[in-house]
Amino acid sequence: MTEPDLVDVPITPQIVRGALELERTAQGLLPHRLPAWARAQCPDAQLAMAEAQPSGVRLAFHTTATIIELDTLATRRVYVGAPRRPDGVYDLLIDGRLAAQASAGGGKVLTIDMSTGSVRTDAGPASTLRFADLPGGPKHIEIWLPHNETTEIVALRANAAVTPAVASGRRAWLHHGSSISQGSDAASPTGIWPTIAALRAGVELTNLGLGGNALLDPFIARIMRDTPAELISLKLGINLVNTDLMRLRAFAPAVHGLLDTIRDGHPDTPLLIVSPILCPIHEDTPGPSAFDMTALADGRLRFYAAGDPTERAAGKLTLNIIRDTLERIVDQRAKRDPAIHYLDGRKLYGAHDCAERPLPDELHPDAATHRRIGERFADLAYGESGPFSN
Known part of the structure; x- marks a missing residue:
């Protein structure tokens, strides 16, 4: 039987979801x-590396195709x-279910x-x-790009017509x-905890998880203010300790500033503040x-806390200090904003979880723990009594 010819599919913004911008490069679209x-x-x-990892x-898109080819250039x-x-x-999903996986060779x-x-x-x-x-x-097709390597989309082909997916509602x-929100050591793009939660809850995710860069930057606040959303969450804390970026005096006003800016564009949107999951090396150090x-x-990647617990007296941040401050x-x-909520990250991954599944490099969860965190977040945030419940 002769294989049907593959036809080039224009890659338009209507087909690409979850990106805030598409840059045309010499090879394709980034x-x-x-x-x-x-x-x-x-x-x-x-930051440049993290934000360009999709x-x-x-x-x-929608199609009746039985063959789809995607040309990409990875870094x-x-x-x-x-x-x-x-x-x-x-990860290729058909009507919301994982149907196939592949990896690209070559690349930078x-x-x-x-x-x-x-x-x-x-x-x-x-x-x-x-x-x-x-x-x-x-059928409805979704091809989720790798969460941990820069990916330029060079070409898309199929053996039947392709139309952009209509608004899902x-x-x-x-x-x-x-x-951790970007995906750290998850096995695949639909195995990172925010995607697991999104697919479980039936919502459209835009993921601004940025490795090493959840740092209360004002431009993040403005982006979130101006990005359409019906649900917003912020998982804050660990990177401020990782980088030793600020002291307690600056931390609380910076969080308020972030929230004030977001509220300028989303005054009534459910807004969930999530504190760090358990990370033993930085709980009090x-x-x-x-x-x-x-x-x-x-040959192992491992981290340790280079600070001194006595430095807390000088305003240095630890995860317990951050959790107390965020709450x-x-x-x-909440006294004037009934749509703001708090979730202690240890409800997603706490002491019992750490005893069962320690963080392999002392900072990041493994693939199985990503699934556990995503499922718990879906239950706690999207469940019947959660802040994101219908």
Whole structure:
């Protein structure tokens, strides 16, 4: 039997969901999770890498196609001395259910030497992912891009007509957080906890989880203010300790400023503030977080708390201090803002979970823990008595 010809599908903003901007490159389209004006305000290499990794970004369309091909150009991270990270995974969903997975070969390689801080980029070719033997008949397709590697979309082809997915009528959920929200060590893009929660709750996710960069930046507040959303959540705290960025005196006013700006655009939207999950090294010990070079020499990525518990007296932040402060802020604001809510992150991952499934590198949950966190968040936030319940 002759295989039907594949036809090029224009990649338009109507097909790409979860990105705030599409940049045309020499190869194709690069999804960004921060707009250009925001990127210009903070020319930080870690932020640039995180926002260009398309966590929560997917291609969504209707088709009767049984074969779909996607050409992409990946940029992967390699840490000198550490095991090579697995290639990013593409998840294909049919009518909301995972139907196929694939990884792209080739691509650029970003080599990072943690001992010296040096970074080198080596060029590589684009790759073709082929999803064949898909069921016939009309169906809704979503191809979720890797959450942990920069992905340029070069071309899309199918053996039947493709039309952009129409508005689903589902509520739009806008979330901001750290590398754990971006996906850290999850196995695939639909295995990160915000995506697990979104699929379970039946909402449309825009994920502003930015590894190392949940830092109360004013441009994040303005982006969230101006992005349409019917549900908003902020998972705050761990990166402020990781980076040792600010003291307690600055922390509370900065949180209030973030919330004030968001409320300028979303005065009545349900707004959930989530404090950090349990992280034993920083519960009562300030940052910064540092790489354990001894572990790296053994081929393992591991972090430790480089601060001193006595520095709390000088206003250094720990996770317990952050949780107490966030809860107090929400209690204070709730007196005039009934749509603001607080969730202690230890309800998502606490002491019992840590005893059962310790954080492998002392900071980030593994794939199974991402699922647990996502399912718990869906139950607590979207359940019958949750702040995001219908």
